[in-house]
Amino acid sequence: DIQMTQSPSSLSASVGDRVTITCRASQGIRNDLGWYQQKPGKAPKRLIYAASSLQSGVPSRFSGSGSGTEFTLTISSLQPEDFATYYCLQHDSYPITFGQGTRLEIK
């Protein structure tokens, strides 16, 4: 099974900050990775697919990069609505696996 190690597990930041979240795969997954945002009591929402493609309707302050085993999600300038939990997901091979999540909190 491919393990997805996501870091940090939690993060405190301020509005306007630049934030980076990382996911490392235990083996190469090409660019078969997505990033998801989840707010309390709500379903996850995909932000990024194919490692770096922005989902339609998602603000351009979100960006993804990486290939192989190391991936990053960057929020260029945090907005109040961005405080949530973020997950990566690999779908290169079964079983599909998620990172353990990053809780982004207001400083």
Add this chain to the structure above:
Amino acid sequence: EVKLLESGGGMVQPGGSLRLSCAASGFTFSSFAMTWVRQAPGKGLAWVSTLSGSGGSTYYADSVKGRFTISRDNSKNTVYLQMSSLRAEDTAVYYCARDVNGGYWGQGTLVTVSS
């Protein structure tokens, strides 16, 4: 507009069974794989199962293999998750999602396994 609507959740005793449904609209249902993902209370997301668009290929997490069955009725634009031999650790919100990489998600349905 893509819509996914789960139903069928509820409370069930350990060892019991439950069938979840996910009704889809807004896209050509048979062209897409469908996936179930769950989230235990206060925990992260966990993949459960994926079914190909034709229904010919199925994939399961080890934790549910042999107990859960995913199926679909392309004439009804609906995917199902038949859950049996339920355990307390199956308690979670169950989401259906379009495709293997979850471009669209339903709102979720809560399954509680408790005596």
